[in-house]
Amino acid sequence: xxxxxxxxxxxxxxxxxxxxxxxxxxxxxxxxxxxxxxxxxxxxxxxxxxxxxxxxxxxxxxxxxxxxxxxxxxxxxxxxxxxxxxxxxxxxxxxxxxxxxxxxxxxxxxxxxxxxxxxxxxxxxxxxxxxxxxxxxxxxxxxxxxxxxxxxxxxxxxxxxxxxxxxxxxxxxxxxxxxxxxxxxxxxxxxxxxxxxxxxxxxxxxxxxxxxxxxxxxxxxxxxxxxxxxxxxxxxxxxxxxxxxxxxxxx
Amino acid sequence: xxxxxxxxxxxxxxxxxxxxxxxxxxxxxxxxxxxxxxxxxxxxxxxxxxxxxxxxxxxxxxxxxxxxxxxxxxxxxxxxxxxxxxxxxxxxxxxxxxxxxxxxxxxxxxxxxxxxxxxxxxxxxxxxxxxxxxxxxxxxxxxxxxxxxxxxxxxxxxxxxxxxxxxxxxxxxxxxxxxxxxxxxxxxxxxxxxxxxxxxxxxxxxxxxxxxxxxxxxxxxxxxxxxxxxxxxxxxxxxxxxxxxxxxxxxxxxxxxxxxxxxxxxxxxxxxxxxxxxxxxxxxxx
Amino acid sequence: xxxxxxxxxxxxxxxxxxxxxxxxxxxxxxxxxxxxxxxxxxxxxxxxxxxxxxxxxxxxxxxxxxxxxxxxxxxxxxxxxxxxxxxxxxxxxxxxxxxxxxxxxxxxxxxxxxxxxxxxxxxxxxxxxxxxxxxxxxxxxxxxxxxxxxxxxxxxxxxxxxxxxxxxxxxxxxxxxxxxxxxxxxxxxxxxxxxxxxxxxxxxxxxxxxxxxxxxxxxxxxxxxxxxxxxxxxxxxxxxxxxxxxxxxxxxxxxxxxxxxxxxxxxxxxxxxxxxxxxxxxxxxxxxxxxxxxxxxxxxxxxxxxxxxxxxxxxxxxxxxxxxxxxxxxxxxxxxxxxxxxxxx
Numbered sequence: 001x002x003x004x005x006x007x008x009x010x011x012x013x014x015x016x017x018x019x020x021x022x023x024x025x026x027x028x029x030x031x032x033x034x035x036x037x038x039x040x041x042x043x044x045x046x047x048x049x050x051x052x053x054x055x056x057x058x059x060x061x062x063x064x065x066x067x068x069x070x071x072x073x074x075x076x077x078x079x080x081x082x083x084x085x086x087x088x089x090x091x092x093x094x095x096x097x098x099x100x101x102x103x104x105x106x107x108x109x110x111x112x113x114x115x116x117x118x119x120x121x122x123x124x125x126x127x128x129x130x131x132x133x134x135x136x137x138x139x140x141x142x143x144x145x146x147x148x149x150x151x152x153x154x155x156x157x158x159x160x161x162x163x164x165x166x167x168x169x170x171x172x173x174x175x176x177x178x179x180x181x182x183x184x185x186x187x188x189x190x191x192x193x194x195x196x197x198x199x200x201x202x203x204x205x206x207x208x209x210x211x212x213x214x215x216x217x218x219x220x221x222x223x224x225x226x227x228x229x230x231x232x233x234x235x236x237x238x239x240x241x242x243x244x245x246x247x248x249x250x251x
Numbered sequence: 252x253x254x255x256x257x258x259x260x261x262x263x264x265x266x267x268x269x270x271x272x273x274x275x276x277x278x279x280x281x282x283x284x285x286x287x288x289x290x291x292x293x294x295x296x297x298x299x300x301x302x303x304x305x306x307x308x309x310x311x312x313x314x315x316x317x318x319x320x321x322x323x324x325x326x327x328x329x330x331x332x333x334x335x336x337x338x339x340x341x342x343x344x345x346x347x348x349x350x351x352x353x354x355x356x357x358x359x360x361x362x363x364x365x366x367x368x369x370x371x372x373x374x375x376x377x378x379x380x381x382x383x384x385x386x387x388x389x390x391x392x393x394x395x396x397x398x399x400x401x402x403x404x405x406x407x408x409x410x411x412x413x414x415x416x417x418x419x420x421x422x423x424x425x426x427x428x429x430x431x432x433x434x435x436x437x438x439x440x441x442x443x444x445x446x447x448x449x450x451x452x453x454x455x456x457x458x459x460x461x462x463x464x465x466x467x468x469x470x471x472x473x474x475x476x477x478x479x480x481x482x483x484x485x486x487x488x489x490x491x492x493x494x495x496x497x498x499x500x501x502x503x504x505x506x507x508x509x510x511x512x513x514x515x516x517x518x519x520x521x522x523x524x525x526x527x528x529x530x531x532x533x534x535x536x537x
Numbered sequence: 538x539x540x541x542x543x544x545x546x547x548x549x550x551x552x553x554x555x556x557x558x559x560x561x562x563x564x565x566x567x568x569x570x571x572x573x574x575x576x577x578x579x580x581x582x583x584x585x586x587x588x589x590x591x592x593x594x595x596x597x598x599x600x601x602x603x604x605x606x607x608x609x610x611x612x613x614x615x616x617x618x619x620x621x622x623x624x625x626x627x628x629x630x631x632x633x634x635x636x637x638x639x640x641x642x643x644x645x646x647x648x649x650x651x652x653x654x655x656x657x658x659x660x661x662x663x664x665x666x667x668x669x670x671x672x673x674x675x676x677x678x679x680x681x682x683x684x685x686x687x688x689x690x691x692x693x694x695x696x697x698x699x700x701x702x703x704x705x706x707x708x709x710x711x712x713x714x715x716x717x718x719x720x721x722x723x724x725x726x727x728x729x730x731x732x733x734x735x736x737x738x739x740x741x742x743x744x745x746x747x748x749x750x751x752x753x754x755x756x757x758x759x760x761x762x763x764x765x766x767x768x769x770x771x772x773x774x775x776x777x778x779x780x781x782x783x784x785x786x787x788x789x790x791x792x793x794x795x796x797x798x799x800x801x802x803x804x805x806x807x808x809x810x811x812x813x814x815x816x817x818x819x820x821x822x823x824x825x826x827x828x829x830x831x832x833x834x835x836x837x838x839x840x841x842x843x844x845x846x847x848x849x850x851x852x853x854x855x856x857x858x859x860x861x862x863x864x865x866x867x868x869x870x871x872x873x874x875x876x877x878x879x880x881x882x
Contacts (some may be wrong), residue, residue, distance in 0.1 A: 051749065052748075053745070053748075072748070072753070073748035073749060074748050074751045074752055074753045074754070075753075077748075077749065077750060077751030078751050082749070082750070082751075083749055085745075085746070085749070089743050089745055089746035089749070090742075090743065090746065091738065091739045091742040091743055091746065091747075092742050092743075093738055093741075093742055094735070094738060094739060094742065095549075097546055097549055097550065098550075098735055099739075101550065101732075101735070102732065102735050102736060102739055102750065102752075103750045103751075105732040105735075106732075106736065106750055106751045106752055107751060110732050112733055112760075122547070125543050125546050125547050125550070126543055128546060129540065129542045129543040129546050132542070132546070133542060138542055141545075141546065141549070142549050160746075160750055161749075161750075163750075164750050164751060
């Protein structure tokens with residue numbers, strides 16, 4: 001079994017606070033792997049470390065066997081690992097068409113092309129159009145992103161990542177803030193990803209996690225707590241204790 | 252050698268009093284205020300006019316300079332600055348450059364173009380020897396006044412109720428507001444106080460820095476340096492940065508007069524390459 | 538096999554770059570002025586290089602989102618480079634010398650970009666301001682080369698392309714500046730509509746996400762900073778060539794600050810802002826500085842303050858014809874206005 005993504009003893013400290021505590025995570029190629037944990041467990045910090053937004057205090061990150069710990073964000077993207085954000089991070093002045101087009105042309109290495117017009121490569125446009133169609137964005141493709149309804153923005157958030165054709169996709173709460181009725185489109189688009197794409201999903205909503213994941217890792221206080229098949233994790237008394245504890249706090 | 256150090260410290264401390272208000276307003280309100288020097292100029296001209304035209308004693312004119320600049324600061328904060336706190340930095344830059352230009356041209360119109368000085372009392376003239384070090388009396392005054400102010404500020408920020416509220420507001424405005432802290436009131440008061448300090452610095456500085464209508468433009472870069480190098484998370488940062496800037500500027504102009512101005516720029520470039528977020532920034536930026 | 542969607546998408550992407558009739562009218566007017574306004578060529582020349590200078594700032598402010606308070610540094614270097622090349626007869630042909638002056642400024646832009654890109658808006662402002670001050674001080678200190686505070690005198694310009702002399706009425710000077718402006722504008726337009734230009738807007742909007750889709754943010758900013766410096770250097774070179782003079786004033790803070798105003802009056806981020814701003818600014822200066830020559834900066838300042846407080850959209854209302862033109866030229870600007878109108882309702 002080959003590993004798509006692996007961390008070895010990953011640690012991140014902010015001042016005296018340890019946000020990520022000695023995490024050694026193994027994500028197999030083609031996996032549907034979920035990362036869950038109560039609020040403040042350090043899930044988003046871990047994604048930030050994996051994608052290169054943050055530099056770890058110690059430990060290593062391997063992508064398809066290569067050490068990428070010291071690489072900048074954009075190089076990790078070129079190596080096939082792309083992320084989405086829990087809170088939409090989009091380009092307000094660009095349209096969905098331009099946004100997706102940009103992601104596709106950057107992946108193609110056309111980003112420094114300043115002489116050719118954007119949109120003059122037919123092969124790229126075919127791909128752009130198919131992404132827009134898949135994410136139900138074709139009807140709003142010429143609207144400015146900043147004025148799109150939240151649901152559409154959320155779809156675009158995922159679409160941009162897919163347009164970069166990742167081999168490893170990190171999804172940070174893809175359905176966050178999306179009302180029940182509109183979730184279907186986002187979940188369906190994730191389910192429709194090719195089997196060879198490795199997906200690491202961070203999610204709060206247990207329904208989504210258990211309908212999607214083949215393997216689950218539980219993160220508590222920055223460290224890996226329990227790992228296993230969904231059925232086993234669901235039955236694990238320690239996990240129940242953690243989540244029950246949170247629910248009690250929450251109420 | 253020690254005399255140069257002494258002069259440098261005096262100069263640095265003066266810069267600190269001039270610029271620390273800017274550092275606090277930047278940290279607190281995320282406001283880029285390029286017109287900070289205009290408040291210093293207001294204080295400077297207050298002292299010059301009071302002392303030279305109305306015969307007010309020099310020592311009495313200093314608190315008055317503080318007061319005048321603080322009142323102008325308060326009025327400007329409520330009338331103008333309050334509108335740009337939440338706007339992008341570009342808008343703040345445009346607004347405050349506009350204010351600088353207006354202040355420069357307006358002062359030129361009212362006070363004339365030439366450089367002015369306040370008539371300082373006899374006591375402050377000349378220098379005396381102290382263990383072989385030449386101590387300028389005026390500079391000694393600056394060090395004493397600014398030193399007391401720096402200690403006082405540190406005390407206010409760390410020990411008083413206002414200080415803890417201010418720090419809470421700097422750390423997280425929303426949480427502070429939730430705790431029932433009047434953030435707007437703190438903004439206004441802090442802005443006025445910072446402007447007042449600049450005014451006092453301007454009044455003290457007429458003797459050393461010179462005072463003419465272009466003052467806010469001439470010293471803009473110095474204030475910016477203090478704030479960028481010193482950071483905005485404490486007043487220790489700007490204090491150390493001011494001293495560094497003051498000493499290196501004085502020493503540079505004394506030892507290599509031809510290259511005087513380049514010494515500080517070189518230091519700044521080195522600092523920025525070495526620590527791009529400033530010397531004393533917090534480990535994690537929000 | 539192309540679906541209707543692909544066709545629509547292609548159409549949308551390409552429509553950005555299509556020439557609008559008003560653009561053609563704008564340039565036709567500018568060129569017609571060569572023959573129609575022969576008495577105004579001196580001020581038109583100034584407008585032309587100022588427009589180019591403002592265009593270069595638009596790359597930074599409007600596209601990459603970098604605030605610079607020291608753009609005069611590159612303008613000044615270009616001016617001195619062009620003047621020195623002519624004075625010491627290193628490159629006699631003005632067009633070549635101009636290009637060389639641009640390259641010198643570009644080299645400076647490349648080196649300083651590393652400093653400017655680090656840190657926050659405040660650091661950028663401080664560094665850009667500092668760089669301009671250092672250069673001014675250098676030009677002052679190296680008097681044997683630059684003429685110091687007196688400026689660089691005794692510069693004689695050779696004919697353009699060996700044929701067209703710089704005449705004292707500025708006839709050839711204007712035509713020369715306009716052609717240079719036009720050519721560089723075409724390049725700028727191409728850049729703005731390319732994937733590269735799109736990536737700059739993305740970086741300005743959200744650098745975090747830009748990196749997350751594989752855009753090397755720092756590298757792009759270094760490139761655009763260098764290009765902007767090249768443009769500014771050419772603008773400075775045009776000033777030096779048309780006046781046969783360069784002085785310390787080219788580096789002044791006022792010049793950088795005025796330039797921001799020029800760009801802001803015309804509007805940021807659609808390339809024509811700098812050009813329209815330059816026309817308005819020069820015309821305004823022409824009238825106002827006759828009324829109050831000494832306090833001209835006061836009115837500049839008042840205008841800046843008013844624009845920010847009243848809101849840039851509303852104050853430029855008096856330039857409605859220009860803004861309409863602008864909006865029609867750029868479908869994105871048009872949509873922005875429509876969106877703004879919707880927000881107000």
